[in-house]
Structures are given as C-alpha cells and as structure tokens.
Amino acid sequence: MSSNTEVAVVGGGIGGLTLGLKLARSKIDVLVIEKLEAPSSIYKGELLQPKSMQIFERLDVLNEIRGNGFSFSRIGFEEGENEFSMDYSILPGDYDYAVMIEHEKLKGILLKQALQYPNFQYLSGAIGKGYCDGRLIVERKELNERLSVKADFYVGAEGRNSITRKEMNSKIKKIEYNHHFLTVTFPRPQSLDEGKIISKDKRFLGLFPLPESKVRSVYLIPEGTYKEYLAKGIDHFHQNYLELFPELEGFVTRLNDWKDIQLMIPTAFYADKYVNGRLAILGDAAHTVHPMAGEGMNMAIQDADVLGELFAGMYATGRISSSRLKWYEKVRKLRAQKMISLSHLSALAYSYSNRFITGIRRKGLKQIERDKKLQFKQMLNVSGLGYWSESVLDRFVQAGLLPARKRGLSTDAKRNYFYTEKDDYPWKC
Ligand SMILES: Cc1cc2nc3c(=O)[nH]c(=O)nc-3n(C[C@H](O)[C@H](O)[C@H](O)COP(=O)(O)OP(=O)(O)OC[C@H]3O[C@@H](n4cnc5c(N)ncnc54)[C@H](O)[C@@H]3O)c2cc1C
Numbered sequence: 345m346s347s348n349t350e351v352a353v354v355g356g357g358i359g360g361l362t363l364g365l366k367l368a369r370s371k372i373d374v375l376v377i378e379k380l381e382a383p384s385s386i387y388k389g390e391l392l393q394p395k396s397m398q399i400f401e402r403l404d405v406l407n408e409i410r411g412n413g414f415s416f417s418r419i420g421f422e423e424g425e426n427e428f429s430m431d432y433s434i435l436p437g438d439y440d441y442a443v444m445i446e447h448e449k450l451k452g453i454l455l456k457q458a459l460q461y462p463n464f465q466y467l468s469g470a471i472g473k474g475y476c477d478g479r480l481i482v483e484r485k486e487l488n489e490r491l492s493v494k495a496d497f498y499v500g501a502e503g504r505n506s507i508t509r510k511e512m513n514s515k516i517k518k519i520e521y522n523h524h525f526l527t528v529t530f531p532r533p534q535s536l537d538e539g540k541i542i543s544k545d546k547r548f549l550g551l552f553p554l555p556e557s558k559v560r561s562v563y564l565i566p567e568g569t570y571k572e573y574l575a576k577g578i579d580h581f582h583q584n585y586l587e588l589f590p591e592l593e594g595f596v597t598r599l600n601d602w603k604d605i606q607l608m609i610p611t612a613f614y615a616d617k618y619v620n621g622r623l624a625i626l627g628d629a630a631h632t633v634h635p636m637a638g639e640g641m642n643m644a645i646q647d648a649d650v651l652g653e654l655f656a657g658m659y660a661t662g663r664i665s666s667s668r669l670k671w672y673e674k675v676r677k678l679r680a681q682k683m684i685s686l687s688h689l690s691a692l693a694y695s696y697s698n699r700f701i702t703g704i705r706r707k708g709l710k711q712i713e714r715d716k717k718l719q720f721k722q723m724l725n726v727s728g729l730g731y732w733s734e735s736v737l738d739r740f741v742q743a744g745l746l747p748a749r750k751r752g753l754s755t756d757a758k759r760n761y762f763y764t765e766k767d768d769y770p771w772k773c
Pocket of ligand 1: 354355356357358359360377378379380387388389390391392470471472473501502503504505507527608626627628629635637638639640641642643644
C-alpha cells in the first residue's frame with residue numbers, strides 16, 4: 345500500500361504531536377505515525393517551562409493544559425539546614441510560571457486538538473522501519489500491513505533511537521552520568537504546592553506537584569545500586585523519602601509495590617546535524633538532556649514550533665525547498681547546546697557529594713537567591729523565553745568572591761533579553 349502526504353512525522357510523542365498540530369493548523373497535509381497502540385505507563389517529562397506555555401497559547405491549547413495541570417511559580421531548595429528559593433515570577437509578562445501535567449494527558453490534549461483538522465492523519469500501531477528510494481516504510485503488525493509513504497518532507501520525532509537520524513547519517517556525542525534516579529508518582533499533602541528540591545548528605549529528592557493531589561518524585565541513587573535498593577524492600581524506599589521530607593508520612597507509604605517505581609538512567613547526547621536533504625529530526629531524536637533542569641520535553645516543543653513555523657511559511661508562499669530547512673538547524677542547534685550545558689551543570693552540582701562540592705552548591709544557591717540579576721538570568725535561561733549567558737563577574741558573585749548585587753533590572757531591561765520573533769523565525773525578515 346502507498347500513501348501520499350506533504351509532511352510525514354515519525355513518532356507521536358510530545359514533539360511529533362506539537363509539530364503535527366502546528367502543521368494541521370497551517371493547512372499542511374501531515375501524517376503522524378506512532379508505534380504505540382495505547383497510552384504508555386512509562387514516566388516521561390511532565391514539567392512545562394514558560395516558553396512552552398507561549399507556544400501552546402498560540403496553538404489554542406493552553407487553557408486546556410492549565411485546566412488539566414498544576415501551575416506553580418516557586419521552587420524551594422532545602423540544603424541541609426539551609427533554605428533557598430527560585431521564582432518564575434521574576435520573569436516579566438504572562439508566562440511567569442511552570443505547569444506540571446501528566447505526560448500522557450498532555451499528549452492526549454494535543455492529539456485531540458489535531459484530529460479536528462481533516463488534513464491531520466494519525467496512525468497508531470505503525471512503526472517506521474526505515475527509508476527506501478526516498479520513501480518512508482511503515483509496518484502495521486496488527487493489520488499485517490506494510491505502507492510506503494511518499495512525502496515532501498520527513499521528520500524524525502521518534503525519540504532517542506531515531507531511524508531518521510540514522511538515515512541522515514547524523515552522528516551523536518554522548519555524555520554519561522555517575523548516578524541514576526528512581527521516579528514515581530504518589531498522593532501528596534495539600535501543603536506541597538510548589539516544586540521542592542531537598543538535598544542532604546549524599547541524598548537528593550525532587551518533588552513536583554501534579555493535579556488531583558499527586559506528586560511526581562525523583563530520587564537520586566548511585567549508578568549500579570538499583571538491585572541493592574530492590575533487595576532492601578519498599579519500606580527502605582519509604583524511609584529514604586521520609587528522612588528527607590517527613591511530611592510525606594501517610595503519602596509515600598501508600599506505595600506498596602516496587603513495580604510502580606521506575607528506574608531512570610540519565611544520559612545526554614546531541615546530534616551533529618538536524619537536517620539533511622528533505623529529512624529533519626527534532627526533540628530527543630536530535631538531543632537528550634539530563635533531566636535535572638526539566639528541559640527535554642520543552643526542547644522538543646520548541647523544536648516543533650520553529651520547524652512548524654518554517655514549513656508553514658514555505659507552503660504559504662510556495663517556496664518549498666529542502667535548502668530552507670537549514671534555518672531550523674540554525675535557530676535550534678545553538679539553543680539546544682546551551683540547554684545541554686545548563687542541564688549538564690545542574691547535574692554536576694548534584695553528582696558529587698563531598699563537602700567541597702556541597703559547599704560550592706550551597707553558596708551558589710544562596711548567592712543566586714540574593715543577587716536579583718543572577719536569579720533573573722537563571723530563571724530566564726531555564727524558561728526558554730530567552731538566554732543571557734553568565735559572565736565572569738557573575739561567576740565571582742556566585743562563588744561569594746564578590747558581594748551580591750542589590751539592584752535588580754527594570755521590566756523593560758528584562759524584556760530585552762527575551763527572544764523576539766526575529767530570533768525565533770529569522771527567515772521571515
Ligand atoms: C523518566 C523521565 C523523566 C523526564 N522528566 C522530564 C521533565 O521533567 N521535563 C522535561 O522537559 N523532560 C523530561 N524528560 C524528557 C522528556 O520526556 C523527553 O525529552 C521528551 O519526551 C521528548 O519528546 P519527543 O517527542 O522528542 O520523544 P519521545 O517522548 O521519546 O517520543 C517519541 C515517540 O516516537 C515513538 N516511536 C519511536 N520509534 C518509532 C518508530 N520507529 N516508529 C513510530 N514511532 C516511533 C515512541 O513510541 C514515542 O511515542 C524525562 C524523560 C524521562 C524518561
């Protein structure tokens with residue numbers, strides 16, 4: 345069997361569905377193929393950063409996302425006896441908060457919205473097997489069907505093991521870490537209504553509130569110790585959480601099966617090219633980041649936004665050419681590299697637990713909280729709304745070698761560091 349479309353997207357994760365919705369709204373024929381037949385129970389990204397909110401507002405899905413998610417603006421840090429906080433509300437404008445939403449719920453919202461457009465086609469249980477003679481080969485095992493898809497462009501949004509990246513001969517550079525995480529969602533006390541990162545001795549616990557009085561947690565364990573944790577039993581798991589955050593008594597203890605708890609192995613990699621001829625990759629197919637800064641899913645959304653806008657322009661003007669795909673790589677590759685560095689630095693801060701590193705981390709957090717300029721930079725860079733590199737002076741302030749600067753920035757001065765339409769979509773100028 346064969347099928348024709350304008351853009352074929354391999355992978356119906358958050359990145360593929362955001363692109364699919366964007367193209368559908370731009371009246372471009374789009375086919376999304378997804379190998380899963382039903383929602384997955386595997387934990388993935390659930391923290392939406394401010395730039396994603398801006399993108400979703402333009403796609404008319406923000407209200408539904410907020411209605412199904414939990415919004416908060418503050419993340420509290422407990423470092424032994426010390427407490428610090430970082431606040432998205434330091435960002436001017438409408439997107440001064442983060443949202444936690446269950447991964448499959450978000451996918452469902454995007455898919456439902458996209459399916460309203462007759463030019464959007466979605467095939468589940470459809471596996472992209474590879475490319476042959478410039479066509480995408482798709483297998484639907486259940487139906488015992490093999491499909492050959494002809495499209496103007498093919499986008500690989502199929503995550504880490506991307507067949508499109510392979511076809512493009514794009515090489516990846518990998519970073520590995522000395523720790524793993526246990527991650528699980530369970531009921532939360534009402535008082536836990538903001539992000540919380542608790543670090544004590546060699547331990548690290550991240551807690552992020554979800555709607556319906558649930559909380560998603562991540563607990564750091566040294567590499568290679570998962571089996572030891574399993575052998576110690578679920579009570580030991582509860583105990584670790586309770587020692588770090590006693591308010592979880594009666595909540596984390598409701599978990600009674602290790603099967604609910606997922607092992608998460610952080611790796612980071614980045615591909616050397618995002619486009620090749622009529623092929624492009626986005627999201628985890630192009631880059632994965634350490635989960636510490638909560639950026640992976642947001643980067644996939646941002647990739648989809650830029651690539652989608654580029655396609656929309658091409659089809660609207662009739663200037664449909666693979667050479668124009670380079671614009672996408674030009675905008676997104678550099679930004680992704682910055683996010684990889686940011687996530688990597690956050691990961692390193694919690695990778696080693698000797699007194700020296702703990703001391704630097706504590707000092708750094710304290711100075712970021714005190715120094716409004718540093719705090720703005722931190723939240724801006726995490727938000728995806730803009731980027732402002734840290735200077736040597738900032739590093740000295742962070743290390744406590746220079747005093748924290750008392751004066752913050754005016755709203756206008758802050759806005760100057762936001763990406764403009766020209767930064768996001770430079771081909772339009
Ligand atoms: C445990 C965990 C926690 C995380 N926490 C966060 C977080 O807090 N914040 C954050 O921003 N990010 C987080 N991430 C990362 C985030 O989930 C990913 O970066 C994000 O899901 C990437 O989206 P994607 O659409 O690029 O890829 P994916 O989510 O991997 O989606 C790819 C899709 O393609 C499908 N597929 C794969 N191969 C094929 C094929 N050959 N044919 C057809 N379909 C195929 C897959 O089934 C999948 O549905 C986390 C990840 C994990 C694993």
